[in-house]
Amino acid sequence: MNAGSAPRIAVLIPCFNEQASVGRVISDFRAALPNAHIYVYDNNSTDETVAAATAAHAIVRRENLQGKGNVTRRMFADVEADVYVMVDGDATYAAAVAPAMVRQLIQDKLDMVVGARIASAQDAYRPGHRTGNRLLSGAVAHFFGKQFSDVLSGYRVFSRRFVKSFPSLSGGFEIETELTVHALELRLPVAEVPTPYVGRVKGSSSKLSTWRDGWRIFQLIVVLYKNERPFRFFSWLSAILGIAALGLGTPLIITFIQTGLVPRMPTAILSTGLVMLSALSFITGLILDTVTRGRREIKRLAYLAIPPP
Numbered sequence: 001m002n003a004g005s006a007p008r009i010a011v012l013i014p015c016f017n018e019q020a021s022v023g024r025v026i027s028d029f030r031a032a033l034p035n036a037h038i039y040v041y042d043n044n045s046t047d048e049t050v051a052a053a054t055a056a057h058a059i060v061r062r063e064n065l066q067g068k069g070n071v072t073r074r075m076f077a078d079v080e081a082d083v084y085v086m087v088d089g090d091a092t093y094a095a096a097v098a099p100a101m102v103r104q105l106i107q108d109k110l111d112m113v114v115g116a117r118i119a120s121a122q123d124a125y126r127p128g129h130r131t132g133n134r135l136l137s138g139a140v141a142h143f144f145g146k147q148f149s150d151v152l153s154g155y156r157v158f159s160r161r162f163v164k165s166f167p168s169l170s171g172g173f174e175i176e177t178e179l180t181v182h183a184l185e186l187r188l189p190v191a192e193v194p195t196p197y198v199g200r201v202k203g204s205s206s207k208l209s210t211w212r213d214g215w216r217i218f219q220l221i222v223v224l225y226k227n228e229r230p231f232r233f234f235s236w237l238s239a240i241l242g243i244a245a246l247g248l249g250t251p252l253i254i255t256f257i258q259t260g261l262v263p264r265m266p267t268a269i270l271s272t273g274l275v276m277l278s279a280l281s282f283i284t285g286l287i288l289d290t291v292t293r294g295r296r297e298i299k300r301l302a303y304l305a306i307p308p309p
Contacts, residue, residue, distance in 0.1 A: 009081060
């Protein structure tokens with residue numbers, strides 16, 4: 001972006017069977033951000049989503065690999081802009097907040113602004129989704145740092161630097177968690193702003209399964225914790241194995257000191273094995289911690305290779 005020139009803004013809308021709402025989302029964001037290019041990425045919809053988006057004069061593209069993470073990876077790779085607004089196509093997020101989010105990103109030179117959802121109606125947030133979001137956001141805050149209260153929000157504004165250096169690996173709804181952890185791990189400048197969250201329009205239904213997708217997101221958090229905090233992860237594993245070995249082996253050691261005999265040989269072998277595994281886990285954590293530091297440095301250099309706005 002040249003000094004003094006208006007930023008190129010792209011609105012990215014991933015869609016799957018959003019015929020009932022995508023036209024409204026496009027018109028709302030066109031009114032809120034009149035200079036933005038609006039892209040709709042259809043993800044194998046079986047209804048008239050593509051026709052509705054085309055009729056609303058959006059730029060329509062397709063991603064055949066199913067899953068929001070796959071769509072996000074494609075959008076980030078294909079679209080060229082200075083500022084990216086990513087929003088779900090279900091008309092649950094307020095487009096009127098977008099200009100303020102974009103303005104904050106540019107003025108404060110941030111890399112990501114997250115719209116933290118505030119339900120404007122009791123039925124906007126299903127109880128299971130609300131509880132799951134609170135638990136998963138708490139887990140991310142505990143493991144990686146508390147900067148966000150809503151890590152699963154699908155309403156985000158990104159800088160070009162963030163988008164073009166983000167190594168997207170997720171395939172499904174866990175993409176929001178990956179985006180959040182990436183920003184926290186690289187200590188990127190970020191912010192969170194409250195945004196109204198309303199119920200879906202008639203004829204639209206949530207694609208998120210509370211239990212299935214919640215479990216996948218939790219698994220991702222554990223994997224990311226192992227990958228990004230390997231020394232802590234394997235130290236805890238080493239401690240658990242060491243305590244188990246101590247609990248099984250202590251009576252055998254006492255008996256051996258008193259009698260010179262080892263009466264339960266299988267238990268002695270098991271205890272010895274647990275001690276070896278405990279030591280191996282600790283050493284693994286030390287080695288992987290060095291590897292992770294190198295990976296983090298590479299990601300940081302990839303981020304810095306993108307010119308600032």
